[in-house]
Amino acid sequence: MSDGRLIVCATPIGNLGDVTLRVLDALRSADIVEAEDTRITRRLFARYDIVTPLEPYHAKNLERRTPQVVGRVASGERVALVSDAGTPGVSDPGARLVDACLAEGLAVEVLPGPSAIVTALVASGLPTHAFYFGGFLPRKAGDRRRVLESLSGLGATLVFYESPRRTAASLASLAEVLPGRRAVMARELTKIHEEVVRGGVEELAHDLASRELKGEVVLLVGPPPSGRVAPEVDEARLRSRVDEVVGEGATRKDAVIQVARETGLPRNVVYAAAVGRATEA
Numbered sequence: 001m002s003d004g005r006l007i008v009c010a011t012p013i014g015n016l017g018d019v020t021l022r023v024l025d026a027l028r029s030a031d032i033v034e035a036e037d038t039r040i041t042r043r044l045f046a047r048y049d050i051v052t053p054l055e056p057y058h059a060k061n062l063e064r065r066t067p068q069v070v071g072r073v074a075s076g077e078r079v080a081l082v083s084d085a086g087t088p089g090v091s092d093p094g095a096r097l098v099d100a101c102l103a104e105g106l107a108v109e110v111l112p113g114p115s116a117i118v119t120a121l122v123a124s125g126l127p128t129h130a131f132y133f134g135g136f137l138p139r140k141a142g143d144r145r146r147v148l149e150s151l152s153g154l155g156a157t158l159v160f161y162e163s164p165r166r167t168a169a170s171l172a173s174l175a176e177v178l179p180g181r182r183a184v185m186a187r188e189l190t191k192i193h194e195e196v197v198r199g200g201v202e203e204l205a206h207d208l209a210s211r212e213l214k215g216e217v218v219l220l221v222g223p224p225p226s227g228r229v230a231p232e233v234d235e236a237r238l239r240s241r242v243d244e245v246v247g248e249g250a251t252r253k254d255a256v257i258q259v260a261r262e263t264g265l266p267r268n269v270v271y272a273a274a275v276g277r278a279t280e281a
C-alpha cells in the first residue's frame with residue numbers, strides 16, 4: 001500500500017522553540033514541504049537544520065497548485081504542509097488542500113501544535129468553557145456591526161483574528177455592539193514584544209484608538225454577564241433585524257426563523273421580542 005499522505009504540521013506562532021518533535025521528524029522525512037511563505041519556513045529550517053525541498057502553497061497560487069499537490073500525494077509522496085504560523089487550515093489556504101486530498105480518498109495526518117486562537121484564549125483570562133472563533137471580522141463597519149449583532153446572544157467568549165491596522169476600528173465596533181463586556185487585545189504572542197491588554201471593551205477601544213499597533217493581533221470579547229443578553233438591548237436589536245429581513249422580502253415568520261438561526265436564540269424569544277410587539281403596536 002502507498003505511504004502517500006498529506007501531513008499537516010503546526011509550527012510556532014512566534015517563538016521557534018514551540019515546535020513539536022513529531023513535526024520536526026515529519027518535516028525532515030517528507031519528500032516535499034508545501035509552505036505558505038517559504039521565507040518564513042526557511043527560518044524554522046535553519047534553526048533545526050532541515051534541508052527538505054520547499055514549494056510555495058498560498059492564497060494566490062492555490063487554484064493552480066492544489067491539483068499538483070494532490071497528484072504528488074496520490075503518487076505515493078509524503079507531502080508536509082505548513083503555514084506562516086500555527087496550525088495550517090485555520091484561516092489560511094491549508095483547509096483547501098486538506099479538503100482536496102480527502103475528496104480523492106487520500107490519507108491526511110494532522111500533527112497538532114501551536115495556534116493563536118487557543119494561546120490567546122487562555123492568556124485572556126476570559127471564560128473558556130465555550131468560545132466562538134469568528135476568523136477575521138469584515139473590513140466594512142456596517143458588515144462588521146451585522147456580524148457582531150448576530151453573535152450578541154451567544155453565551156461564549158468571542159475570538160477574532162485581526163490586522164494591527166484595523167484593530168482600533170474593530171474595537172470601536174465591539175464597544176458599540178457589545179457594550180459592558182470584558183475584552184482583550186493579545187498581540188505578538190510568544191514573541192519578544194508580547195502584549196496582552198485586558199479591560200472593559202469601551203476602555204480598550206478608547207485606550208487603543210490612538211496607538212499605532214504593530215505585529216499580529218487577536219481580539220477577544222467575553223460572553224454577556226449572565227450568559228444571556230440584556231432583554232432591553234436584545235429586543236431592540238432583534239426587532240430591527242427582523243424588520244430588516246422583512247424589508248429584504250421575507251415573510252415575518254421566515255424572518256423570525258432566520259434571525260433565530262443567526263442569533264442562536266429560540267424562535268419564540270425572537271417572536272416575542274420582534275413580532276409580538278410589532279403586531280401589538
Ligand code: SAM
Pocket residue numbers: 013014083085086087088089090091092114115116117160161162163186187188189190191216217218
Ligand atoms: N493558522 C494560524 C493559527 O493557527 O493560528 C493563523 C493564521 S491567520 C492567517 C494569521 C492570524 O493569526 C494573524 O493575523 C493574527 O490575527 C493571528 N496570529 C498569528 N500569530 C500570532 C501571534 N504570535 N500573536 C497574536 N496573533 C497571532
